[in-house]
Amino acid sequence: MKKQTNKGITHPLIERVSASGTNRGSVTAEASIGIPLFLFAAVCLIWMIEVRSIRISVLNAAVQAAKSAAEETAVIPVLNTVRLRSDIVSLIGEERIQRSIIRGGTSGISCWKSYVSPFTGDMQITVEYPVQLPLPLFGSPEAELKEEFTVSAWTGSGAGTGGNGSDGGIVYVTDNRAVYHEDPDCTYLQLSIRFVPADKLEEIRNSGGGRYHACDKCVFGQAMTGVYITEDGGKYHNSLSCSGLKRSVYAVEKSELFGIGGCSRCSG
Numbered sequence: 001m002k003k004q005t006n007k008g009i010t011h012p013l014i015e016r017v018s019a020s021g022t023n024r025g026s027v028t029a030e031a032s033i034g035i036p037l038f039l040f041a042a043v044c045l046i047w048m049i050e051v052r053s054i055r056i057s058v059l060n061a062a063v064q065a066a067k068s069a070a071e072e073t074a075v076i077p078v079l080n081t082v083r084l085r086s087d088i089v090s091l092i093g094e095e096r097i098q099r100s101i102i103r104g105g106t107s108g109i110s111c112w113k114s115y116v117s118p119f120t121g122d123m124q125i126t127v128e129y130p131v132q133l134p135l136p137l138f139g140s141p142e143a144e145l146k147e148e149f150t151v152s153a154w155t156g157s158g159a160g161t162g163g164n165g166s167d168g169g170i171v172y173v174t175d176n177r178a179v180y181h182e183d184p185d186c187t188y189l190q191l192s193i194r195f196v197p198a199d200k201l202e203e204i205r206n207s208g209g210g211r212y213h214a215c216d217k218c219v220f221g222q223a224m225t226g227v228y229i230t231e232d233g234g235k236y237h238n239s240l241s242c243s244g245l246k247r248s249v250y251a252v253e254k255s256e257l258f259g260i261g262g263c264s265r266c267s268g
Helices: 012-073 081-092 094-099
Strands: 078-080 123-132 142-151 170-174 193-197 226-230 249-253
Touching: 012 078, 012 081, 012 123, 012 142, 078 081, 081 094, 081 193
Parallel strands: 078 193
Antiparallel strands: 123 142, 170 249, 193 226
């Protein structure tokens, strides 16, 4: 009599247990990949919302601070970038900035590239600040943000009447009379003065790409916390009343000048 064996026969219960174990393993593997990706996406979304929020705060505060600065530049055409930054911090709130994603908190906000245009008197405002995503596992990625806009300055007078040399042969000269200028708004005649932090002098360059050095008339020893510079000059100054920041301009008849050439920028 032959014996019956179970060789090659699989019980249905065993099949169901095996399938169930495979499904659980698949779900676990998907969850181990999907959940971290979901959390990362959620953090990125929160980060984007915070970036948008802080940009709006900085821009609104900068506009308000610049409007206040416009009243001051109507008297003295120099933009105090240190005070501009201080006003922005005050308007946003120091506590809000310290809790934000701005790297370095209040010290991360920089306005030193802002200036008053020597041509129109308008202020060009530039506010820069780095933001940092708080994810140490990904190297804490950063981004450099910048807000730029122009604010018309209060001049208290009508628009200037730029000369072009055709008005009765009038030209403009300075004390040294090296050249004559046909345009009274020529950059060689109108100094563009900026007030910048002294610790930024190593980074700042003039219009010709040169560094700024201490003025021998008003800088004795170390520079002050903030100094005055011009776009075309090569010196930094501790005093706004320094003679190096002043320029006397005279209107004369061109026929009175002998042996003087015209300015390369404004004279044909």
